[in-house]
Amino acid sequence: MSGWLPFAPDASHAGADPRLAGARLTIDLSALAENYRLLVRQAAPAKVAGVVKADAYGLGIEPVARALWRAGCRTFFVALPEEGIALRAVLRDAEIFVLNGLFGPEAAPAYAAHRLMPVLGSQSDLSCWEAFGWDGDRPRPCAIHVDTGMNRLGLTADEAFAFAEENALTGALSPRLLMSHMACADDPRHPLNRQQLESFQAVKRAFGQTDSSLSNSAATFLGPAFAFDMVRPGIALYGGAPVNGRENPMLPVVTAEARIVQVRHARPGETVSYGAHAKLDRDTVIAIASAGYADGYHRAGSQAGVPLRGVVKQSACGVTHGRRVPVLGRITMDLTMFDVTDLGTAVAPGDWIELFGTNIAIDDAAAAAGTISYELLTSLGRRYHRTYVGGE
Structure with missing residues (x-):
């Protein structure tokens, strides 16, 4: 199958010798794949990408990405270009977006060499990627991140409108995806959910037929209005509860x-x-x-x-x-x-x-420590012996 390589655990994933390890992790790749398929059903007809940043939430980017590929996932999100390079070595044909933006003009060649799609969220990102030049006879592909209420990364709405108008004239960049990020989707009743949705819808109109994505794990369960063309689940893939106060539909991984x-x-x-x-x-x-x-x-x-x-x-x-x-x-x-x-x-x-x-449940273990499942997973140390089961 194009883009797929057989998985053989190596020392970086396996951890300590099982006879000598003080602790062990059992990672169920079949449960991971079933969680992906559940999200596909939930989000349909939107496409479901896999968020595999932070070493696939501590579970190992290589085995996790291969299992998701076998389950049908073709688009992945990482936080850092180094993560994207590692993922490209595993999946030759995947579409890979780098969430944390473009790391300056000196980093741009690496994005191009490894076919990584930068998620541009500032004026400097836009200028840098445009200055880097065309990809052959085509403007550079990218994703555009607009802030709709998170105040973390992303163009302001005004900056996004201005870019859309200017780029329509110059064609300097080829946006493949318009995206934003939800701040409070794990609380379905929070008023910011509706505000972010309406803000994103307004910006989307300025970008015409460009694919769009707003939903993380939690927002995938807020209803079809939030799905757009692609959802980007993370913690739900790995068995965490996507929405507070509701029964968790995901399998433990x-x-x-x-x-x-x-x-x-x-x-x-x-x-x-x-x-x-x-x-x-x-x-x-x-x-x-x-x-x-x-x-x-x-x-x-x-x-x-x-x-x-x-x-x-x-x-x-x-x-x-x-x-x-x-x-x-x-x-x-x-x-x-x-x-x-x-x-x-x-x-x-x-x-x-x-x-x-x-x-x-991982969420219960996290709550007992006053934290969340995301932090518990990504804090897992390297002394565990890791065993991967299922997923074939």
Whole structure:
């Protein structure tokens, strides 16, 4: 199949030797592909691109991109030109957009050499790409980013109107896509959603038949008015809940587990971990797991001696032997303690405990640390052994 190469995991993706690893990730490429197909059905007839920036949200750009290609994805978004170059080496025929703009005139040749489409969001971006010259006998292709309320990247509406009028006369650039980004789509009732939609519709009229894209994961579920020609889901592909307060329709893609390296017994009145904030009120069996905040298992999930204590509903928990068990004391750099007292003598060194995945939703694990699934995924350290399953 054109543009597809067989996938063989390498050391950069596999991580530690599984016999020596303190933690492991199981990444289900079949679930990833099914999530893509669900989004295709949701967004139809709009095209669905795959956002694979930040090493595919921490899961590995190479295996993730190949799995999405096999599922039918042909357009991808990355944040940085280096990410685009890495993706081009994996997928020869993919359409690749670079979200963070054009990194100056010295970077322009690399975009052209690797057939990367810059998303131009400033006057300097426009001037630089225009000055770089034509692609053969054609003006340089690009995407145009207009800000509709995010105040992050993008031309203002007035700048976008002025560019559209001038470019209609000069033909200096060939916009392939007009895009903007939603700020509050995970809250369907937020008034900014409608404001951004109306602002984008107005700018779109100035760009004629140019394809357009407004929706991220959350906005894909706001209805057909937000779909335009292309949607750009990210977190939903990887199993995160796209919309707050609704049942998550996406399948879990990644399961994170830590190895239990010791089981110890402690008496009432003793304390656990740094700061001695966790004081025991019963005879307690403690499982010490070989993962901590150096592995992206956030210290804030401890709720012990941190400002989040009492703000989020409960501390983080794990699952072992089919039971949920709470984090006990502060999460440390390399180790986390769990209260496994209610499991009796079932837990032993060498067992594994799930941090999030098929039993603990990634959004729940993130909420326990006062953060979001995006941050939890992209914080995953390199000490995990990664196993890719499915996707064939």
